[in-house]
Amino acid sequence: MAGTFTAIDSKTNKIAWQHKTPYRIGTGGGSMTTAGGLVFRGQPDGNFLALDARTGEELWRFQTGFGADAPPMTYEVDGEQYVAIATGGNVQSGGAQGDAVWAFSLKGQLQALWPPPPPSSVAGPGGPITEGANKVQIGDGNVEYRYGPARIRIKAGTTVTFTNVGDLPHTATAEKLEWDT
DSSP states (O other), X not given: OOEXXXXXXXXXTEEEEEEEESSOTTOSOOEEEOTTSEEEEEOTTSEEEEEETTTOOEEEEEEOSSOOOSOOEEEEETTEEEEEEEXXXXXXXXXXXXXXXXXXXXXXXXXXXXXXOOOHHHHOXXXXXXXXXXXOOOOOSSOTTOOSOSOEEOOTTOOOOOOOOSSSOOOXXXXXXXXXX
């Protein structure tokens, strides 16, 4: 199931630009917009992007080697601005696991890392398919925001009820006969 990364014009309340993403709805850690008109965002495939906030044009891309699912951040040291992102993947998005923080300035250049394997939301879900279950236990007691099994096949017309077993708010979305949490 794919999603979109969309900019809304706050004056007209209309879509200014939109990029389709090959990732499930709800993946990624958000974006950051700078006063200079740049939008930064990470992706589960390890890419860290800079976009023109007005047009959505991609201006820069860096491959971090791990899922870039954290929100970008910015800070200043001795008058120089930096943009940073923590990478390490995310179990929910299926991004490559690791542990790194990347910081960039306008003065520096880095060699990009190897691209990680595609997240499961791109490569397709893995694991066994539960067939014809009458009742499926959701959650495992330790992870209160996770539905399981990851894949289930049921007959058309079957009513599916999701119950949040934890204390954390949770949502489920559906698009084109697929659902995502």
